[in-house]
Amino acid sequence: MSLTIxxxxxxxxxxFQTLTPNRVKMYCCxxxxxxxxxxxxxxxxxxxxxxxxxxxxxxxDVQYIQNFTDIDDKILNRATLEHSSMxxxxxxxxxxxxxxxHRLNVSDADDYPLAxxxxxxxxDLITDLERKGFAYAVEGDVYFRVRKFSEYGKLSHRxxxxxxxxxxxxxxxxxxxxxxxxxxxxxxxxxxxxxxEPAWESxxxxxxxxxxxxxxxxxxxxxxxxxxxxxxxxxxxxxHHENEIxxxxxxxxxxxxxxxxxxxxxxxxxxxxxxxxxxxxxxRKLLDDYRDGNGHSIDPMTIRLFVLTAQYRKPxxxxxxxxxxxxxxxxxxxxxxxxxxEFGQKLGWDNLDPLLTGSTNAAIERFxxxxxxxxxxxxxxxxxxxxxxxxxxxxxxxxxxxxxxxDPDVLKQQWQTLIELAGVLGLEVNPTELNPPTTGLSDEAxxxxxxxxxxxxxxxxxxxSDRIRDELKANGIVVIDKAGTPSTWHRS
Numbered sequence: 001m002s003l004t005i006x007x008x009x010x011x012x013x014x015x016f017q018t019l020t021p022n023r024v025k026m027y028c029c030x031x032x033x034x035x036x037x038x039x040x041x042x043x044x045x046x047x048x049x050x051x052x053x054x055x056x057x058x059x060x061d062v063q064y065i066q067n068f069t070d071i072d073d074k075i076l077n078r079a080t081l082e083h084s085s086m087x088x089x090x091x092x093x094x095x096x097x098x099x100x101x102h103r104l105n106v107s108d109a110d111d112y113p114l115a116x117x118x119x120x121x122x123x124d125l126i127t128d129l130e131r132k133g134f135a136y137a138v139e140g141d142v143y144f145r146v147r148k149f150s151e152y153g154k155l156s157h158r159x160x161x162x163x164x165x166x167x168x169x170x171x172x173x174x175x176x177x178x179x180x181x182x183x184x185x186x187x188x189x190x191x192x193x194x195x196x197e198p199a200w201e202s203x204x205x206x207x208x209x210x211x212x213x214x215x216x217x218x219x220x221x222x223x224x225x226x227x228x229x230x231x232x233x234x235x236x237x238x239x240h241h242e243n244e245i246x247x248x249x250x251x252x253x254x255x256x257x258x259x260x261x262x263x264x265x266x267x268x269x270x271x272x273x274x275x276x277x278x279x280x281x282x283x284r285k286l287l288d289d290y291r292d293g294n295g296h297s298i299d300p301m302t303i304r305l306f307v308l309t310a311q312y313r314k315p316x317x318x319x320x321x322x323x324x325x326x327x328x329x330x331x332x333x334x335x336x337x338x339x340x341x342e343f344g345q346k347l348g349w350d351n352l353d354p355l356l357t358g359s360t361n362a363a364i365e366r367f368x369x370x371x372x373x374x375x376x377x378x379x380x381x382x383x384x385x386x387x388x389x390x391x392x393x394x395x396x397x398x399x400x401x402x403x404x405x406x407d408p409d410v411l412k413q414q415w416q417t418l419i420e421l422a423g424v425l426g427l428e429v430n431p432t433e434l435n436p437p438t439t440g441l442s443d444e445a446x447x448x449x450x451x452x453x454x455x456x457x458x459x460x461x462x463x464x465s466d467r468i469r470d471e472l473k474a475n476g477i478v479v480i481d482k483a484g485t486p487s488t489w490h491r492s
Contacts, residue, residue: 004374009260013373022061024055024229025228026051026052026227026230027064027222027229027257028044028064029067029241031069032075033068034074034089035078035093036284037101038281039286043264044232044263045106046307048064048066049426050375050425051229052107054375064109064110065109065112066111067218068112069214071208096284100282100283103283103300104283105301105427113221115209122214123190125216125251126142129144129251132251133145134149139180140204143186143187144188145183146183146186146187146246151245151246151249153242155241156237158242163185164184189209189213190209191209193207215240216244220248225254227256227257227258230257233262233263234265236262237260264316265315265316268317270317281318292320298323298327304426308377308378308381309381329385332385333385333388333418333422336418338429339394340352341431343398346398348408349408356419361417363387367384370383377425384421387415387421388418391415394411441472441477446489449468450479450489452464454487456468
């Protein structure tokens with residue numbers, strides 16, 4: 001089975017074929033740097049980071065570009081609020097982006113082009129569109145003629161007639177620039193300078209670029225006229241990506257991208273995340289201040305795992321219950337990842353090299369088959385859980401000095417396979433750290449409770465015995481009673 005990708009353009013899964021054999025040119029729309037990144041950003045950039053990792057693991061040479069929008073009304077408004085400048089605000093939140101996303105183990109892109117560093121390329125593209133009749137200037141503004149591009153709406157599957165009929169008269173009232181436009185849905189390529197705002201000289205007067213043209217210019221500069229994958233959040237399909245297609249394809253007379261990929265939104269307890277609803281969660285607040293249903297802080301890998309358990313195109317719901325479950329799931333995988341470092345010597349391994357020797361095995365083949373189906377990371381995680389649970393089971397046996405019968409060489413291959421596949425998904429641990437239990441109960445505390453339970457059973461206080469057993473079960477501890485011998489336990 002070959003890799004297939006759901007293409008937003010065709011709304012079907014298509015076999016993945018690159019423009020150049022074994023090379024992938026991939027562009028991701030980055031953030032507008034005026035605020036701290038939120039949970040929606042976390043999902044988007046974890047997903048595309050994992051797609052990139054998987055493509056590289058499958059043998060592709062991936063060139064991954066992600067821009068920053070560093071000139072925008074939102075940035076200028078934030079600069080006013082902070083009594084700062086556009087440049088200072090953009091730099092502040094660009095640095096915050098790297099701090100937050102690195103904690104989630106999101107790898108750096110190959111390059112991060114800035115809109116303000118591509119003003120000449122933007123102006124050249126606008127000039128070309130104007131020369132071909134796709135753009136027109138009015139009083140220092142330049143607009144794109146959407147009606148002149150016959151395929152406008154092909155990505156979002158919207159038609160101008162439908163958009164026009166559904167448009168409210170309030171649009172024109174709210175937008176003073178509407179009177180300048182030949183058609184209401186024409187969009188700005190260049191905006192005339194406003195007093196006190198940053199501006200650049202241009203053939204149309206001092207001004208600054210429109211949002212959509214920035215990405216088209218940066219893609220052309222960094223990757224060329226046509227790329228393999230263009231990705232971003234589902235909220236960008238219209239109008240941003242639709243407008244990118246229009247201006248790029250009119251300028252270059254060829255497709256902007258072969259595959260268009262979009263991730264679904266994040267909901268908070270069933271509601272769309274928004275500042276107005278008071279359910280807006282930034283990445284750093286989630287990592288620094290949030291506590292799950294058991295009162296535990298969140299491991300960054302828990303967030304990454306949580307994101308990957310959902311189909312990337314579908315909405316996903318953040319809740320206390322979901323995060324608690326994700327934390328327990330991560331602990332399972334974490335136990336498996338640490339297995340070799342904890343028990344390898346006891347099993348007689350001559351080295352603790354986590355690198356897998358040999359090209360493939362059954363688990364790897366199953367993983368590849370699963371993920372090849374439109375990056376089905378959730379199904380790929382099933383294989384990781386199987387490996388991790390088996391390793392943890394053996395670890396519990398070794399911990400309690402019981403005889404384990406599994407082949408040490410087989411266990412080593414399972415451990416190495418788990419590390420490799422988890423790495424493909426960006427799920428990693430520091431082997432120098434001990435593995436703290438998510439239950440909050442230390443081994444000593446568990447043993448103390450078991451002793452209390454044993455005394456209660458000897459005193460025929462079965463109510464107390466059952467209460468202690470239920471407490472242990474609630475904390476993920478499985479108690480095994482054996483006739484004539486003390487009870488044993490292991491973490492579930």
